[in-house]
Amino acid sequence: xxxxxxxxxxxxxxxxxxxxxxxxxxxxxxxxxxxxxxxxxxxxxxxxxxxxxxxxxxxxxxxxxxxxxxxxxxxxxxxxxxxxxxxxxxxxxxxxxxxxxxxxxxxxxxxxxxxxxxxxxxxxxxxxxxxxxxxxxxxxxxxxxxxxxxxxxxxxxxxxxxxxxxxxxxxxxxxxxxxxxxxxxxxxxxxxxxxxxxxxxxxxxxxxxxxxxxxxxxxxxxxxxxxxxxxxxxxxxxxxxxxxxxxxxxxxxxxxxxxxxxxxxxxxxxxxxxxxxxxxxxxxxxxxxxx
Numbered sequence: 544x545x546x547x548x549x550x551x552x553x554x555x556x557x558x559x560x561x562x563x564x565x566x567x568x569x570x571x572x573x574x575x576x577x578x579x580x581x582x583x584x585x586x587x588x589x590x591x592x593x594x595x596x597x598x599x600x601x602x603x604x605x606x607x608x609x610x611x612x613x614x615x616x617x618x619x620x621x622x623x624x625x626x627x628x629x630x631x632x633x634x635x636x637x638x639x640x641x642x643x644x645x646x647x648x649x650x651x652x653x654x655x656x657x658x659x660x661x662x663x664x665x666x667x668x669x670x671x672x673x674x675x676x677x678x679x680x681x682x683x684x685x686x687x688x689x690x691x692x693x694x695x696x697x698x699x700x701x702x703x704x705x706x707x708x709x710x711x712x713x714x715x716x717x718x719x720x721x722x723x724x725x726x727x728x729x730x731x732x733x734x735x736x737x738x739x740x741x742x743x744x745x746x747x748x749x750x751x752x753x754x755x756x757x758x759x760x761x762x763x764x765x766x767x768x769x770x771x772x773x774x775x776x777x778x779x780x781x782x783x784x785x786x787x788x789x790x791x792x793x794x795x796x797x798x799x800x801x802x803x804x805x806x807x808x809x810x811x812x813x814x815x816x817x818x819x820x821x822x823x824x825x826x827x828x829x830x831x832x833x834x
Contacts (some may be wrong), residue, residue, distance in 0.1 A: 555778035580812055582805040590804055596809035606810060608784040609690050609792040612699070617767045620703045624763055625756065627707065628714035633748065636722040651712040662776035665705045666692070698778050702786055711767065714759045721755045757825060764821050768814050789814055
């Protein structure tokens with residue numbers, strides 16, 4: 544056996560198990576789900592129906608409501624989370640700030656809390672007689688208690704607040720890591736040239752963080768399109784379908800309503816479609832190569 548073949552054999556011996564596991568637990572289920580999306584029926588009694596499931600999407604009021612709600616979360620929450628994470632990371636990167644480690648830990652801590660636990664806590668905090676309404680009414684910030692969980696508008700706001708609270712620290716860590724790799728002499732040179740704080744932020748910090756901002760934008764988009772736990776545990780998609788997401792609708796189709804796994808797989812591939820399209824758009828807008 545030649546040296547090249549030996550090296551190839553050694554290399555494959557290291558990765559063959561990982562390749563097999565990825566194919567078995569990722570790609571095979573994806574292909575099976577795609578095949579399943581062309582079938583329909585109750586339970587496991589499925590029949591091939593071609594593109595009927597995909598045609599059904601356009602006349603499914605519940606699905607269209609779930610798509611609308613999901614994109615509201617995406618459009619409102621993702622920019623807020625990215626901007627807030629970027630702002631906090633710049634503040635925590637200040638060398639003169641004391642107790643930076645404590646602040647970083649506190650802001651990142653929500654990311655490692657249980658999804659179910661924090662969702663339940665938010666449900667109690669924003670209840671009609673919860674702590675949030677108690678504080679707002681006590682300090683006369685609102686004339687009466689807000690129906691956070693039963694009003695369609697305020698229920699969406701509650702979900703957005705919950706997601707932002709949990710995931711802002713996640714993006715902050717990426718920005719902070721990138722900022723710490725920026726040579727401080729760049730900022731010192733900018734100060735000598737007369738650049739103020741805002742000019743340094745927009746002319747130095749933002750361009751230097753461009754790849755990280757693109758990365759967090761894509762991961763935040765994917766996470767928001769797949770949002771499930773918060774909605775399931777805080778509002779259960781209510782009132783009505785005012786806060787329902789695509790992922791929750793998939794769950795309902797599979798386990799809550801009469802099981803229709805074929806149609807559920809079809810809705811699942813809608814998420815895949817949206818993720819691919821939005822990722823491509825973000826690469827085009829932000830640029831997928833260094834300028």
